[in-house]
Amino acid sequence: MLFNSIAFGIFLPIVFLLYWAISKNVKTQNVFLLAASYFFYGWWDWRYLSLVLLCSITNYLAGVLMMRVNEDSGNAQKRRRLILTVCCLVSFGVLGVFKYYDFFVTSFVDAFSMLGIHLQANTLHLILPVGISFYTFHTLSYTIDVYRKKFEPTRDVVSFFLFVSIFPLAMAGPIERATNLLPQIYKRRTFDYALAVDGMRQILWGLFKKVVIADNCATIANEIFNNSGIYSGSTLLLGAIFFTFQIYGDFSGYSDMALGIGKLLGFKFLQNFRFPYFSRDIAEFWRRWHISLNTWFRDYLYIPLGGSRGTKWQVVRNTFIIFLVSGFWHGANWTFVCWGAYHAILFLPVILLGKNRKYTDTVAEGKVLPSLKEICQMVLTFGLVVFGWILFRAENMAHAWGYISGIFSSSIFSMPTGLGSGKPVFLICAFMLVEWFGRENQYAIEKLNFAKKKYFRWAIYCAIIYLICSSGGEEQEFIYFQF
Secondary structure: OOOOOHHHHHHHHHHHHHHHHOOOOHHHHHHHHHHHHHHHHHHHHHHHHHHHHHHHHHHHHHHHHHHHOOOOOOOHHHHHHHHHHHHHHHHHHHHHHHHHHHHHHHHHHHHHHHOOOOOOOOOOOOOOOOOHHHHHHHHHHHHHHHHOOOOOOOOOHHHHHHHHHOHHHOOOOOOOOHHHHHHHHHOOOOOOHHHHHHHHHHHHHHHHHHHHHHHHHHHHHHHHHHOHHHOOHHHHHHHHHHHHHHHHHHHHHHHHHHHHHHHHOOOOOOOOOOOHHHOOOHHHHHHHOOHHHHHHHHHHHHHHHOOOOOOHHHHHHHHHHHHHHHHHHHOOOHHHHHHHHHHHHHHHHHHHOOOOOOOOOOOOOOOOOOOHHHHHHHHHHHHHHHHHHHHHHOOOHHHHHHHHHHHOOHHHHOOOOOOOOOHHHHHHHHHHHHHHHOOOOOOOOHHHHHOOOHHHHHHHHHHHHHHHHHOOOOOOOOHHHHO
């Protein structure tokens, strides 16, 4: 069930009304919301609910068992480590079979073929369950925190299962932490009109990003990437830029809708995007893009490896590990691995020079326009990110190489073609202008609530709704559903 579908447009109001109508106590709220979440996920394919349940049961039991370990016994830490290891093996095992098995088998066969040895590839051709990477990391963060004694394990089965599968986050995150979400699940939620209105506003902006920006950009980006051999270098470059805005509008739009839906239900989820295309260096970009995943890798992989401490060799190693794993998390394709390596190379100079925390504020904070230096920094960072997205979008490495080679040809100086009416270009410019003036907020139109003139505020809402309803882009699934 897509957030931008008619089915969800019926599902959400029904859930909202029933949820607040029967909200007599926290147990009733949680049981109803858990049932709604399972219905939402099962709408895609009810059979894969078994994987959600397996992940939930495994990590719930791991937390309970670690709590029961007698801390006075001499081997308590070993037993806790064993429980964590088994839990990780089960969780990553399921993820590996469904997402990576065919990739490893095919790569193994291809490697032997290069040596003249031809093997039979016995692949499974399994359908990748929607959201499996998200809810796997979702639950493991809980179990690892319990192991580290940062969080008390819960005995409340319903609350934990809801934490794993709550429907706004079920398909594509953000990857919530138990420390933020579970305390909210334990408490009875009361309807907050101001929070609900803010949630509706954020849902509207997220839907605009998806339907108006991402889907319109997707029409052009898909045409250019799928037929890259016939287009000029200038057109290929524009295709990469269109995909850059497609993936941002698509994924940040989903995140905005997820956060907005959470507010309708009385929850405050973690922010997942902070205007990443206004970043002044690559380190700032990664602090602002897919925040929940990047902080997950930072806390559970990068820091345990030593982080930026230690020798320069160790810093280089840790940087490459975290970016390569991040790339591989996105998909079983060498293009994602190379995309991660590309960003690791970009990130290394910043971290080796100790400038990875240089830009933690908002660009041109409190100002209307950035300085010339900031403009140059943002343009350079944006350009580097655009070329990275070519690797991310390409079907394979040969496609990526051909695409990039096509850009750096003499045809780069020709006029681009295939843009149609130019409407998407206008929409992108208007969109980025709104994002720029709203960059100091949680989302771009958050402060419309404080507009002095009510008719002005509603005029903007109506304009956004009109653009959504009249958008000529083809309906597209959310990109991150495939991860």
